[in-house]
Amino acid sequence: MGPLINPQQIINGLQLGSIYALIALGYTMVYGIVRLINFAHGDFFMIGAYAAYAAFFAFNAMVAGRTGTLAFIVLVIAMATSASVAWLANKLAYKPLRYKPKLSSLITAIGVSMFIEYFFSAFPAIGASYRAFPEIIPRRDIHIGPAVVSNLVLIDLAVAAILMIGLTLLVRRTTLGKAMRAVSQDKDAARLMGIDIEMVISFTFLIGGAFAGAAGLLAGMTYPRIFPYMGILPGLKAFIAAVLGGIGNIPGAMLGAYIMGIAETFASAYNSLIGEGIAFAILILVLLIRPTGLLGEKIADKI
């Protein structure tokens, strides 16, 4: 348990937070643009982990010894696979319901999520059981005072940081980013301005999926055990992180994710039951006290 402010736990919390942040961003971007809680988003994360797993065994022999190249290939494949699945889910399941009551899409998303999870565990080549994730990058520990920082921590933090900086630039600087912001603020106005709404939505799913895929790889390397239902809890917690930060708000999702990662690490160290429950406790508190989240803006219904 140790002292109240334990540097080791802050490090672990930041590491966990980085993974949550990558997942939470997808939730928040999709919510911002289509007002859908994409239940299947956690499963895109799981798919990323499996894609990374497969890619490792496919390319390991080919690039033998060059760890950096291998890791890069695996990352790209994880991101691309999850992005494609996210794109496909949007095209097949969410798009036809775009202008139907919101709950229809939510329920469909639950269906998509169930489908992915059970399909993975039913599919003989994958199966429901746990798999040990290969050591893509050998772990090395660096001791700083009482705390241990492994190279994996640094990789998790760095990959998350690079992707988040990239996303921020994309949203702030590019035409696509401006279109995304326009659609999230007012769909009708954006359409009148000539923005191809469906294209923007597709892109959002692609980016969100890619980020979840990257998170899947990082999670596989950090907590080296994968299984078809591994996306459920991180997905839910990342979603809660997005709500905590203010859903629809990109910096909010990052902030919420790091708070969540740290809160969970501390709570789990204290008591594992509290660790399991802290996310929901945070969710319920946020929704009751400040439903718009830390950085979210108030959206009032006009009557």
Added chain:
Amino acid sequence: MKLQKFPRFLAVVILFYAVIEILFKLDVVNGYLLHIINLSLIYVILATSLNLINGITGQFSLGHMGFAGVGAYVSAALSTLVFKLSPSKPGDMLVFVGCIVAGGLAAAVVGLLIGFPSLRLKGDYLAIVTLGFGEIIRTAFNNLDVVGGPRGLLGIPKFSNFTTIIIASALSVVVIRNLIQSSHGRAMLSIRENEVAAELVGIDTTRYKVMAFTFGAFFAGIAGGLLAHLIQLAHPTQFGFIKSVEVLIMIYAGGVGSITGSILAAFGLTFLSEGLRLGIRSLADATGLPIGGEWRMVIYALLLIFIMLFRNEGLMGTKESKIIELPEVE
């Protein structure tokens, strides 16, 4: 005239009961089939009570099986651990009924608590919070050693049988139906239709939303208690999120807002589910291929997606059959 006054629903229930009992005596219906019918009847309670929350009042609960879990654990703890009931002792049946009701009441209290977030939250947010509550309840069972923790509560006496279950199921349907077809029920419907307008024609929307959750949870608790005393086990995994989604699929398949639809879908999907279970197993046996039970859930998931995409209104829409619906009081 007199004959017409005899409640149609009661007549159908009695007929159904008699037919199944006779077929069972004649060995046309075997014990396995009777078990599936019992399960279907329990799902009738679960689906109609969830429909009261989601379909009639327009709220959204994703944690319905959490309520059932409270009912199951509380009633089973009472019957098994506290009173140590046994079906062979004549007086114990009455105590069992008391245990089931106590389970329902405990679930209702939890429903009341969960009803409160619904006052501030709508739609998808509410869905997530109810999901969270359901998971918290499940985690609690998983960690409570008195009721077996992750192993579950074992050795529950088998009090549930076709007779007790059909009575409970018919009573639940009648109470929910009568509630819906009263002024109170119309107040609940108005919240689903337009909450602001409901409030502005004088409906205390807060009260009715909490009421829907409380009633819905009560009946889910009853169903959970019956289930525990049928399969003689209460286990945390029976009450998780996916189980709640199964009930959700029932109300969407049947038609949100239609009690008739919920009843039909409860039977249809319970039988489909068992059919798939058997079909997949015999397919695997026959072909020797590794075809796992998870395919059943894959099909369920696809069913849910297809309903949402292609038949949003479900089997019945919001319509009721004349067997369920009461005539207007004239």
Added chain:
Amino acid sequence: MSAPLLKIEKLTHYFGGLKAVSDFNFEIPEGSIYGLIGPNGSGKTTTFNLITGIYTPTEGKISFQGHDITGQKPFRIVHRGIARTFQNLRIFGNLSALDNIRIARHYTTRSGLVSSILRMPSFKAEERQVRKEALELLDLMHLSHRATEKAKNLPYGELRRLEIARALATKPRLILLDEPAAGMNPKEVDDLMHLILRIRNEFKVTVFLIEHHMKVVMGICERIKVIDFGETIAEGLPEEVKNHPKVLEAYLGKRGA
């Protein structure tokens, strides 16, 4: 004159930085038909939302029959005797026209949960009574033929009448009508004017209405308040208001409506 039925003092409301209603003062005597007009976005609907408790005003006080109702819950304000219709219809679309009316009658019913679920004689008697009254109200609005029809299948003009009927079913003392003539043809507008007069004369319900249709406003309102950008720019008898320079400017000058 006796105390006003509705009294609004210094009512002010902000949406974030936007002042939607500013220092609104008004009194409506029992039995009158008063009008509230102003260009689009001038704060009329917001005023109704404040009176009916949908929003709590930033400042000011609203009293009804001498009771302070500021900040009360909407349904309690309805129970006190204020009913309303909506600029954008808010009908219970999937329910029958009859049920739309019966729901509005709900808070005045007495049957508890137990007697309802057991369908006791007292419950049935009350159901019968509610049904009878609701059908009478539908008849009055020439909607009898629609009683069992799903409300969302009614044509627009009938929906407007159904909303008024629903508001009346709450047995109000004051009814707030938000642009009741919107989207109506001239014949329907004439009928509406008759209807509003009947509401006041036969039901003894005081009327406060928002309307753009000048024929309605000038034809039946006894007194009119004009607002623009949330500020009162004129108030008085219809003739006084009609030729008020600020009113002409608000309507014609700046926005060329």
